Amino acid sequence: MNQKIKNEIQQGFKERLDYDELMNCMRCGFCLPSCPTYGQTDQYEAASPRGRIALMKGVVDGIIEPDESVEKQLNLCLGCRACEPVCPSGVKYGHLLEEARDIIQQKKKHTWPVRVLRRVVFDELFPHKKRMKRVHYFLSFYQKSGVQKAVQKSQVLKVLPGNLAQMEKILPNVPSRKEMKDRPASLPAEGTAVRKVAFFTGCLMDTMFNQTNNATIQLLQKAGCEILIPQQQGCCGALHAHGGEKNTAKRLAKQNIEAFEALEVDDIILNAGGCGAILVEYDHLLKDDPEWKERAAVFSRKVKDFSEILVEQNFIDKELSLSNQVITYQDSCHLRNVMKTSGAPRRLIHAIEGITFREMEQADQCCGSAGIYNITEQEMSMQILDYKMSKVKATHAHTIVTANPGCLLQMKLGIQREGMEDSVRAVHLADLLLEAVNNEGNL
């Protein structure tokens, strides 16, 4: 980083970071035990929330320059926001981090491969549903045509860096073009409709995890919900907002607000904590935009995880059963820390007959997936994952349940790294519940 860029970043920090929020941290350290990176670095203060806030403030105050070490430390943060609910002072760490990263990204000159990759992911792929689907058709072909088997056998994958080779194996079986047909604009409830809700499909959830979306919709129907699925909705913008591409995130937010505004519903339901967290913060994202601020707030207030709706609709009174197995639940950080949903998924699992629910230690700590963190910060991600798997193993669980696609893939990766593919599975809560409600034991 040359001096000019450093000066520009420093200026950006001064102008855009909320100084009152930086001062709101009174440095009590109460957040330290909850921070996974602090734990995994032998309690290195710079890798803690208090330390990172101090670094940002130090740059604003002109005590230090925003050099590589500062940038590296902000990158090493998972953005899991476990530091927020435990902060008595109510510091909004996530907002500070997002702003700081955005400033650094904007000022920084990336090397060309990084530039290309960022363009493809942030501008060309995720904001465009059709293109996402096309990539998935390709993946589907890759998996179903036998090419995948051939490739895996040929050891070509060994040239992939780090865990990418392992990741290739854990990708779920992607639905084919036929299976991924467009969803209808509305779906009726099973029986009489008692509630009308809108469904946010998400991009990964509607392509790679298409089946989980199908399951969620069926559960909502069974719970008496009529479901509206606006066609103009798009990507939630979470990857962009957390990856320092705030302007694209804002554009996507507006598109989604418009798509859902037209519907007369009180609930916007989804099944991915990672997407939900940004949706409930659209009001913050658009806080400086007078035309959109209020509309965003109305939208954000309606957003809910599907598990909350199921509990509200007394889904737990249905006959739910599964074969004898130990189940444990890994919180999705953003579902828990930002959407504040942690009880509903557990209540639903508890309601299943025939299983043993065993809480793992530190289920509320990040698994290391964190958006694209497991690719950008592989080493730390794998360290955190291995630690997580040690906690999973202590429960002797047969089934790990999660409520977010990123966490699900990471848990699958963890199972594979431990060589436990034969005895342990990872599933999304929606798929588990559908299995439980359709189980023959109920009949």
Added chain:
Amino acid sequence: MLDPSIRDQLIGIVGKQNFNDSNEAKLVYSYDATPNFQSLPDAVIMPENKNQIQSILKICSEAGVPIVPRGSGTNLSAGTCPTEGGIVLTFNRMNKILEIDEDNLTVTVQPGVITLDLIKAVEAKGLFYPPDPSSMKISTIGGNINECSGGLRGLKYGVTKDYVLGLEIVLSNGDVLRTGGKLAKDVAGYDLNNLFVGSEGTLGVVTEAILKLIPIPETKKTLLALFQDMDAAAKTVSAIIANKIIPATLEFLDQPTCKVVEDFARVGLPTDVNAVLLIEQDGPPEVVERDIKVISAICREGKAVSVKIAQSLEEAEALSTARRSALSALARLKPTTILEDATVPRSKISEMVRAINEIALKYDLRICTFGHAGDGNLHPTCLTDARDTEEMHRVELAFEEIFEKAISLGGTITGEHGVGEMKSPYLAWKIGEEGVAAMKAIKYALDPKGIMNPGKIFAKDTRKRVVL
């Protein structure tokens, strides 16, 4: 700047990865939980054992490089702020519980062990380590010992010094000193244990500690007594103790404190009364039942508008945990929270509360008060903004008056947070010039080069005492 040859020698001792003088590292070890103090060290060093610490101190002693021992940096007196530069020495790699001795009821630990981890580990064996500072989920035993920390259970069980049986200390010249042992009695010479407890890292580096344990109380019960009249609440504190009951916990919270704590923790703390006492008794069930009944009656006689007893252990636990967040929760209200630690004899608590309120009015400041009322230890906390220099000046004057008042009531300037750099200008107010001279003589004898946490406890100048 550290001399390059010293830097090389230090790296030689701990290895490259455990010596850090990057921009980033210097910044994040430049502060503790004390507002308005920040100063960069020259480097941070993370030793693994006593021998490394001996070598480090020898080198720094010869070269006159300051050493600032640091646990988790949660102290509130600028005790780990490296105001004279030098090396911050951390104990993150010395954080093992070495032994729980169930025959002698002791636990032996390294200084970096987190207080709550220790408490949980001994409780798993049916034993009890009472000192529980509000910061226990992150504070270290090394920090607790060096501040002589108290906690919510201090009233009945005492503070850290009552549980330190033995210490291993590396002195500034590299010598190793062992004090005390697994002994219930020991009068072999001066009581060096107690000299090092509360010494704020100015006499040596604690590398190991033997702590006393007691059997865990059978059960406990918690109640909240609500008052509209703050003075009545304070008088009730004295009344309970005068009735020869020593509850395990007797905490005071005023209304603004209750409000912010409830905002954060949502445990059902009342926000519509002016003062709340959080009282806990532990022990055998019969005793707990009886005491709680008597305490309830005393509260009612003392004009409590209501007395609520927690219905379960979980509810009780949630209330104490919420109380522990009080200071940080107050930080919600204003950018800067400056808290004090004045302590008076228990019988004087209501007089002190009244004085604090009057002083706040006089200087036109917002001061909230909570604290370990049963210990006579209050934490008047001023909500302010460090950027407002005019108000900051009034804050300083107000706290000077609070210190003065505490001392005139037979109290002290700090009950548990230590003198550090923040209160050093006021030390002589409490202990007199003779007291300062005696302490300086001890300091000089043990640390003649003055490398151990310089600038702490002793000020260059004593503040001129205000005459009331």
